[in-house]
Amino acid sequence: MGVGHAGTPIVGELRVTAGPAAGTSVPLETGLFVGRVASGAGRLGDEPALSPRHARVVPHGGSILVVDLGSKEGTWVNGERVTTRELAVGDALRFGGTTLKLVAGPARANAGPGRDSEAKARALRSEFPIFERVLYMNAGMEGPVPARAIAAIEGQLELELVRGRSGGEHWGNLEVLCSRLREGYAGVLGCGADEVALTRATTDGVNVVLGGLRFAPGDEILTTDEEHHGVYAPLAALRERHGCRIRVAPFAELASAVTRDTRLIACSHVSWLTGRVIDAEALKQTGVPFLLDGAQALGAIPFDVRELGCDFYAASGQKWLCGPDRSGCLYVRADRVADLSPPTTANYFALADKQRPLDLVLAPGARRFDPGNLPGPTALWALAALDVIEEAGLGWVRDRGPLLAGRLAQRLGDAGLEVEPRGPSTMLSLRVANPARVAEELEAEGIIVRDVNGRVRISVGAWCLEEDLERIVEAGRRIARGANRRPPPSSATSPSD
Numbered sequence: 001m002g003v004g005h006a007g008t009p010i011v012g013e014l015r016v017t018a019g020p021a022a023g024t025s026v027p028l029e030t031g032l033f034v035g036r037v038a039s040g041a042g043r044l045g046d047e048p049a050l051s052p053r054h055a056r057v058v059p060h061g062g063s064i065l066v067v068d069l070g071s072k073e074g075t076w077v078n079g080e081r082v083t084t085r086e087l088a089v090g091d092a093l094r095f096g097g098t099t100l101k102l103v104a105g106p107a108r109a110n111a112g113p114g115r116d117s118e119a120k121a122r123a124l125r126s127e128f129p130i131f132e133r134v135l136y137m138n139a140g141m142e143g144p145v146p147a148r149a150i151a152a153i154e155g156q157l158e159l160e161l162v163r164g165r166s167g168g169e170h171w172g173n174l175e176v177l178c179s180r181l182r183e184g185y186a187g188v189l190g191c192g193a194d195e196v197a198l199t200r201a202t203t204d205g206v207n208v209v210l211g212g213l214r215f216a217p218g219d220e221i222l223t224t225d226e227e228h229h230g231v232y233a234p235l236a237a238l239r240e241r242h243g244c245r246i247r248v249a250p251f252a253e254l255a256s257a258v259t260r261d262t263r264l265i266a267c268s269h270v271s272w273l274t275g276r277v278i279d280a281e282a283l284k285q286t287g288v289p290f291l292l293d294g295a296q297a298l299g300a301i302p303f304d305v306r307e308l309g310c311d312f313y314a315a316s317g318q319k320w321l322c323g324p325d326r327s328g329c330l331y332v333r334a335d336r337v338a339d340l341s342p343p344t345t346a347n348y349f350a351l352a353d354k355q356r357p358l359d360l361v362l363a364p365g366a367r368r369f370d371p372g373n374l375p376g377p378t379a380l381w382a383l384a385a386l387d388v389i390e391e392a393g394l395g396w397v398r399d400r401g402p403l404l405a406g407r408l409a410q411r412l413g414d415a416g417l418e419v420e421p422r423g424p425s426t427m428l429s430l431r432v433a434n435p436a437r438v439a440e441e442l443e444a445e446g447i448i449v450r451d452v453n454g455r456v457r458i459s460v461g462a463w464c465l466e467e468d469l470e471r472i473v474e475a476g477r478r479i480a481r482g483a484n485r486r487p488p489p490s491s492a493t494s495p496s497d
Contacts, residue, residue: 012105019098049096205314212340
């Protein structure tokens with residue numbers, strides 16, 4: 001394609017088709033920083049609508065990405081506002097009144113609706129470099145990392161390194177990024193952005209709800225026998241603080257265990273142990289408020305949080321949404337926001353009137369429950385990962401994962417493995433004599449699963465291929481033929497779940 005100054009390869013070319021710099025071309029070498037404080041071509045002929053730090057266009061992993069840096073007017077690709085987007089030749093970029101067209105560069109694979117599901121899966125899979133090395137089947141613990149997320153945070157860190165982390169511009173950009181992320185989570189949940197708090201983990205959301213509701217000694221909270229420590233520990237702490245009674249019921253019998261004393265139901269939407277899905281309709285019919293732990297559901301299975309009928313929904317960003325650690329969200333139904341006491345994590349960002357902090361005028365909606373500001377790199381990674389999923393098609397992603405997991409469970413059962421009862425989720429668990437050894441042997445073969453509580457847990461995402469299922473089934477046949485018969489070791493658990 002050519003070389004730039006000092007022999008640097010030119011990996012693409014943008015042509016300005018509208019705006020103050022119309023008619024000029026911008027060769028892409030190491031990337032382009034766009035903004036009022038940029039120098040040279042990045043000022044786009046002094047485009048008046050640019051934010052000081054507007055966006056970056058960067059070559060990355062054989063593609064070209066555009067990354068919005070929290071700009072006020074937004075970054076637009078083919079008429080759609082984006083946070084990150086992989087560009088194809090012919091795509092039109094717009095910053096304010098300036099439009100640029102990518103006229104040369106790597107062609108992006110078309111993974112649109114017209115492609116069959118397996119081809120779409122290959123295109124999605126190509127976003128995650130880990131699959132070039134291993135078959136990663138552990139998104140139930142931590143999702144695979146999309147390459148474009150790294151490109152996004154590298155640009156943000158470079159800006160913070162050179163220009164600092166202070167001033168109205170910096171904080172204004174972070175506010176825009178967090179607003180975009182709030183909207184992104186709301187889109188996956190199926191609710192309004194004002195009903196979403198940005199948290200650092202599922203357990204953050206659980207603690208906000210349990211700490212915000214008012215309980216009296218003897219009040220009963222009902223949960224299941226398949227909860228993660230991120231639910232059990234906050235419940236135990238609540239019992240110690242207020243003398244509440246915590247009652248545990250079988251996962252499949254939760255709704256029928258409700259009594260007149262039950263004040264709240266707190267349980268998983270999808271069990272982290274077995275992949276079973278809670279009967280939310282039955283819970284709704286009880287009339288008792290309920291909080292769902294959505295760590296293994298958000299981004300994994302199709303649902304609309306309003307149709308579920310729950311009052312509260314806490315979820316992680318680092319699992320099926322492939323975001324960074326310390327990311328997540330909490331849904332608080334609009335009519336329940338005022339029912340929660342001011343959070344013990346109340347902070348500068350939770351205030352509507354920052355000039356009178358002792359008056360505790362809280363921000364409207366669920367954002368008052370944010371535990372603090374998100375760093376720019378964290379927000380950009382989370383947004384980039386959401387973009388990857390949305391470009392593949394959220395509906396397709398949430399349909400394909402459970403479909404493949406169901407097929408795999410059937411085939412493993414046919415191969416002689418004991419598959420635990422499960423639901424239409426992305427996870428399945430195998431009962432084997434020595435789960436730790438099985439997990440180690442699979443890892444040695446390049447298949448990453450997890451042993452947890454006496455099980456081998458397999459997480460199946462939309463990025464998986466039919467050939468992946470066959471590879472796991474063949475490994476399952478070897479297990480069924482008599483391997484791994486030593487007594488199981490004591491199981492360990494991970495805070496990530």
